[in-house]
Amino acid sequence: MSDNAKEIKPTDWHSPEMNARIKRRYRKEKWFRGLGFTAVILAAMFLVTLIGKIAGDGLYGFVQTSIDLDIPFEESVLGNPRELSKAEFEENVRRANMLRIIDASLRDHFPDVKSRRDRRDLLRMVSTGARGQIRDMVLADPSLVGTTQRVSLLASDDIDQLRKGRIDASEPEANRKVKDKELAWYQKLEEEGRVSLNFHTVFLTSGDSRDPELAGIWGATVGSALTLLVTLLIAFPIGVLAAIYLEEFAPKNRLTDLIEVNINNLAAVPSIVFGLLGLAVFLGVMHLPRSAPLVGGLTLALMTLPTIIIASRASIKAVPPSIRDAARGLGASPMQVVFHHVVPLAMPGILTGTIIGMAQALGETAPLLMIGMVAFIVDIPGSVTDAATALPVQIFLWADSPERAFVEKTSAAILVLLTFLIAMNGLAIWLRQKFERHW
Template structure:
């Protein structure tokens, strides 16, 4: 029959086939080389970005302090034994603690007698030095009347000098730190009273106009409260919507219309959801502006499509045999879904939810639209208190003119990236741990 059809076996050793095979192999090698180059290029950009952020962020975790011998003079702060503890505490709250620092400077720099220079000496220290001394007295009133060496926070300008970010070789008129201040700082350094240490206040305080006093704790609490609202709204609504659309909804034009719009909403820019939250939650419902409650509700609208799509994909991945077996044993459609299908699909649903929450954690535009861009110093204590979020805090610091806020911005970005990496790693771990093959 092959003779009738003139079909001849291929000669794979012929020069033409050898040339064709070599050409194909070269094309495959070029394609692999292009793919590997693309991966290396993308990884290089990623490492370059992370390396730059890490280098800029490292000084943000450090802060300069100056050791000063403080005499807790009873004539200034009062005597707790004579006044009583409550009266003493109230007096300490009202007292200007910089008087104690000024008295110490008058002794340490006895040669400085000019009134203006004596005031400039205090500029070596942060405004937070007052709170440091006040907190020490409130924690232990018995140190009144004693002398103690205290490590006080240096001002932002001095901190930048110690970190090498201020070029002291420039003419004096081009520097914020003047020659006299540099000479006073040099005396502290000669006496080994200047130190650069880990700045725990960055993780425990709220925002501040002074870079050395600002921290991410207020923004972190605001983000946590906002994400909690997002989770308790988006997760149940998203999962129940996916169950209905995948298991119970009739297949008609109406459900097709819903499915198409859910997919379209997943691609809508996040700022549109911010405009919706501004118009509905603030404009119509009158909810408090800049509150985690409103931020969470707005982000829930943005996260819903992601959770619905991921949940539907997980439910659809459950084999039909599971449903058929349950139905064959007499289970109702509701029992089939909640007793058999949903437990098997839950790992995928949880993974999609975590990814959606990670996306919500990094969003800024919707929160800007609902007023969470406000300067918030206090730590929010409830869902209706004014608050900000980590991405918004980064935005505010990036717009600040002080050089130290560049470090704070990079440090906050590093913290935010850490949270995002942890959440995505958790999603991958859950998927691998509970993933089942059928």
């Protein structure tokens, strides 16, 4: 050993220096674990706060205030079903002024209200949808004509907010939408047990409306279902076949490398870019109907394709090469190897990726806004070419509405959308666990 060489001493693991170093290392690990645990707790708190706020507002969107009134089904207004044919009676009922019937009921209940302005304010306590309620009752049961029945009519959005505690009755009159005289009328009805809070079926069975108490999500739900149907029919076969070709048949050269890079890049492109593409191609060039599920589905299919292709390729690649070799050894052709052996084994992962891509498409708003699905649509769409909107767009429209009652509708629609998203992701997890094979 040369004189310049240093003698290597054995490490003394019990020396004070080594003990101090080990303590510092353990201290850093504790700090890191503490920071990670704190981050998880903060994320959970933010999530619980967000979900709690949405649920707190949204649960009120599923209930609506009703006012029980003694409705006189006057023959002078509705006509006599015994003297008219069925068609004539139904036409007469549809044209009848139901406000006269509601006004007559309120006049009997509030005989002190005399002025025209006060009677108009009294009528505004009842929703405009109450006229449709009475009309539907008479059409369903003509024998009601000539009788007086207690009917639960939808209250206006202001009275509904008062019943739910969103309007503070203790505030000065100038600071609330319900004035003192309306508050007195409401309190009288409440003392008589004529005000109730009931499950609001209209919210789940009707389309959009300018009146919060009449607005529903069924039109947007059907629009989303039709849009996703078009997306699935286009994106799934094209995505899976593209993945099979790239993974099993495509030669490995610069062209396929370029295609693979672009597919990976497309998966990270902002969704609004696909909306611009759909606007330019499907509306500007192909002149397809605006605000239709057909155009929405085509646009979302473009956005979903990269996700399906990437997930399908990963699933196909995960199939062991021994499966292919065994099939070839038994004389199977390349097509038989792929479609009889590889694709069935990769199908759980393919379906999982497809469902996740569809769930992503369900929650997208920006592409649909670009192709005009932001229109105010009242009717329920019957086909993929009818004008429609989607759940995320409906939420966007309601969130922009000035009425306080639309806050509850927005939160309730978010809960419905989250339910669909959770169900779709749960289905993906179930499919993977049920059909996945471990090699």
